[in-house]
Amino acid sequence: MLKSNDIKRRNTYQRKIILDILRDTDIHPTADWIYEQARKKIPNISLGTVYRNLKILKENGQIIEINDGKQSRFDGRIDEHYHFKCVSCDRIIDVERDEVVGLKLKLDKSYSVDRVDILITGVCNICNGEN
Amino acid sequence: MLKSNDIKRRNTYQRKIILDILRDTDIHPTADWIYEQARKKIPNISLGTVYRNLKILKENGQIIEINDGKQSRFDGRIDEHYHFKCVSCDRIIDVERDEVVGLKLKLDKSYSVDRVDILITGVCNICNGEN
DNA sequence: GTATATGCAAACAATTTGCACGCCT
DNA sequence: AGGCGTGCAAATTGTTTGCATATAC
Numbered sequence: 175m176l177k178s179n180d181i182k183r184r185n186t187y188q189r190k191i192i193l194d195i196l197r198d199t200d201i202h203p204t205a206d207w208i209y210e211q212a213r214k215k216i217p218n219i220s221l222g223t224v225y226r227n228l229k230i231l232k233e234n235g236q237i238i239e240i241n242d243g244k245q246s247r248f249d250g251r252i253d254e255h256y257h258f259k260c261v262s263c264d265r266i267i268d269v270e271r272d273e274v275v276g277l278k279l280k281l282d283k284s285y286s287v288d289r290v291d292i293l294i295t296g297v298c299n300i301c302n303g304e305n
Numbered sequence: 306m307l308k309s310n311d312i313k314r315r316n317t318y319q320r321k322i323i324l325d326i327l328r329d330t331d332i333h334p335t336a337d338w339i340y341e342q343a344r345k346k347i348p349n350i351s352l353g354t355v356y357r358n359l360k361i362l363k364e365n366g367q368i369i370e371i372n373d374g375k376q377s378r379f380d381g382r383i384d385e386h387y388h389f390k391c392v393s394c395d396r397i398i399d400v401e402r403d404e405v406v407g408l409k410l411k412l413d414k415s416y417s418v419d420r421v422d423i424l425i426t427g428v429c430n431i432c433n434g435e436n
Numbered sequence: 437g438t439a440t441a442t443g444c445a446a447a448c449a450a451t452t453t454g455c456a457c458g459c460c461t
Numbered sequence: 462a463g464g465c466g467t468g469c470a471a472a473t474t475g476t477t478t479g480c481a482t483a484t485a486c
Contacts (some may be wrong), residue, residue: 176351184440184485204477220443225476227441241372244451245475259414269412276407281400284430285389300414306472314463336451351468376450380450386483420439442483452473459466 185255187303189227190262191215196237196250202257202266204245256292262301314365320358322346326369333388333397335376337343371372374399387423400425 181183195205203211209224228248231237240247240257247266256269274292281287326342327334334342340355359379362368371378371388376396387400405423412418 182486186441186485203451204392213328213340218443220445222444222477225444228357229477241374243372252449258412261419271410275409275411278406279425280404280406281425282391282430284433285427287425287427288431289426290427293424294410294412294418295422296418299413302415302417313461313465317460317466318469349468351470353452354467354468360452438470438486439463440483440485442481444480446477448475448477450475451485452471454471455469460464461462 183230186227187211188216188219188223189230192220192224192227193236193250196231196248199250200268201250202240202242202247204247209250242265254279256294256295258294259300260298260301261295262297265298267298311426314361317358319343319347319354320361322350323355323358324362324367324381327362327379330381333371333373333378335378338378339379371397379418387425387431389425389427391429391432392426393428396429398429 190193191212192208195208201207205228206220206223208228209219209221212219212224228237229241232239232248235252236250238249238252240249251268254271256271256274257263258267260267269292277290277292278285279290288304306403312377322343323339326339332338336352336355336359340350340352343350345354359368359370363370363379366383369380369383371380373390382399385402385404387405389400390396391397391398400423406422408419409423410421
């Protein structure tokens with residue numbers, strides 16, 4: 175059986191640019207935002223290519239996909255960390271590991287765990303200050 | 306200013322049926338599944354009505370929306386609990402509060418927290434048993 | 437050389453919305 | 462009576478895909 179990881183991937187300029195863009199920001203952008211940024215470097219890149227490469231990068235474990243309502247958002251940080259979503263300004267903000275302490279799972283041993291995603295919803299520092 | 310909660314809602318049979326369906330299951334169904342169930346009671350109910358009522362029920366805090374990739378899933382349980390998503394069978398399984406111990410947030414006080422969602426991804430008991 | 441990747445546009449799937457009518461309150 | 466809710470169908474939005482060509486290896 176052929177797993178997706180067994181496909182021999184080429185290193186394309188488009189994919190490199192997309193990964194660079196994601197690693198250079200912490201705003202957890204949408205595919206469309208990434209597309210607009212990528213067009214600054216590759217004016218005729220297509221949105222389809224952006225989607226295809228985001229999928230490949232995710233399969234490779236080089237980026238993370240964040241489900242935020244309808245749209246997917248993407249994250250170039252793959253070390254363990256969590257997210258805070260501000261209901262006021264809609265930003266997604268990184269939450270560091272040491273801001274969530276004592277987390278321990280006690281699931282039955284028949285479950286195996288790949289990853290734990292935590293999404294905290296609330297109002298961020300900036301929006302709280304402005305109100 | 307008029308907030309959505311200030312709109313005077315009527316109690317419609319459609320909305321009641323949809324809430325009943327959600328409270329009677331723990332499979333965290335999609336809008337489409339809810340629609341199919343609702344049609345058994347109200348044959349000519351429309352999918353648009355299902356979506357509209359799911360939105361209202363969510364605004365009311367009577368149900369929870371779970372973002373699972375492309376499709377939204379809905380949960381009639383609103384007490385604090387978490388979710389486990391099996392990558393093998395795609396089920397979403399409830400994780401009880403006492404299965405996640407010691408969780409404590411240490412965010413800066415300038416952040417206010419509404420809710421904490423935890424999604425554990427892995428392989429469930431059934432799928433692990435079958436492999 | 438050959439198979440993967442691309443750009444483009446069309447297709448898709450999930451959700452939302454405009455409208456005329458219906459039914460709570 | 463008045464306005465929110467409904468059914469229906471069309472529109473919208475985010476994402477995927479088929480195809481011919483380009484490119485990495």
